[in-house]
Amino acid sequence: MLESIPTKGRTLDHAAGVYDLVEPLILLGKEKTINENLIRLLTLRTTDKILDVGCGTGVLTGMISKKLDAGKAGLVTGIDAAAKMIEGARKKRKSTTCRFEVAAAENIPFEDNTFDSAISTLFFHHVDLNLKQKTLSEIWRVLKPGGRLVISDMHRPATFMGKLVSHVSRWLLFQPEIGENIRGVLPPLIEMAGFDPPMLHAMYFGYIAVFSSQKPVRS
Template identity: 30%
Template sequence: MKMQLVHQASLQPGDLALDLACGTGTLALLLQKSQPDARVIGIDADPEIISIAKKKMKKNHADSILFEEGFSDRLPFSNNLFHHVFTSLFIHHLTLEEKKDTFKEVHRILQSGGQFHLLDFEKPKNRTMRAAFLPVQLLDGFKTTSPHVKGIIPDLLKETKFAAIEETGRFSTLLGTIRTYRAFKV
């Protein structure tokens, strides 16, 4: 599924890309491998996970990927800096207010014409997928996950001034429906 994000971005040499809530850096590594002349930064709030990501990059000879500690709703980057921002299976962990603040921050740090690429649980495709999502809700909490049952991501993107919003993929998984999106900053 992460490869859907990599392919839809078509990174170019010199592009600056951010992997938001990067975890152990799997997506950051895929991005760097797709375009070795792009610059990739991963950010996560957990210092231990950042340490694991750095070790993983050394093992994979991807030392050019930078990792920083930080929160999604207070990104430590200047305005209009990135060509692309990516996030994978992170947004459903945030409260509605944190989701909005995160999307506003992503909009702020993207250049005009920059792209926001998302992969997360969203509106279930059918009743089976709705039932499959219940364990995720029990584990992560209904407060943060319930908006995703209704398909909140496109609405949040519109509300935070993104344009040309498109659903680029839909996956039925053991834990529910996962959708990918691309949106642009104008």
């Protein structure tokens, strides 16, 4: 049996069994379209090594894996600190181009310069400022120079509905980590970790932003 990694992040072992039912509801049935748009931003090659940070049950990881070629060593790795998430992901989505490991985002168990791209969706509002910083430094470390970063997460809300949903969830869930995202901490933290200034590509539902950046080629 897999063991969860102790972390200050809000892990979702307790929700792993229902996550694939609840997530599409939260994203109002647009999960597939949003994921396809995110994958486009990775500008994948079939040979790429990709890291999915806080992968949950691996829905996005599984979609990425279908674009890769195992014969050419293409591989996507999903990590999550919650063992039950990883058990579910392995059961449903493991393949020759897709693997899942229990690991904390703030302590990524891979060598420097391993990955061509990294992606993370709806993870950063589960960790506090300190872990947000540590995670971004770790992603920077394991990316190759020139490696791409795509992050989709809660951000400064852009519409009335976006404000309502994000502020209500911050208070109903007693989650100050959401408050940090709402204040707009992600872009400066991405830059502070050494990445190029992030580009904002989209705002879904007025509160979920999509950013891309890259580790500078000379770093």
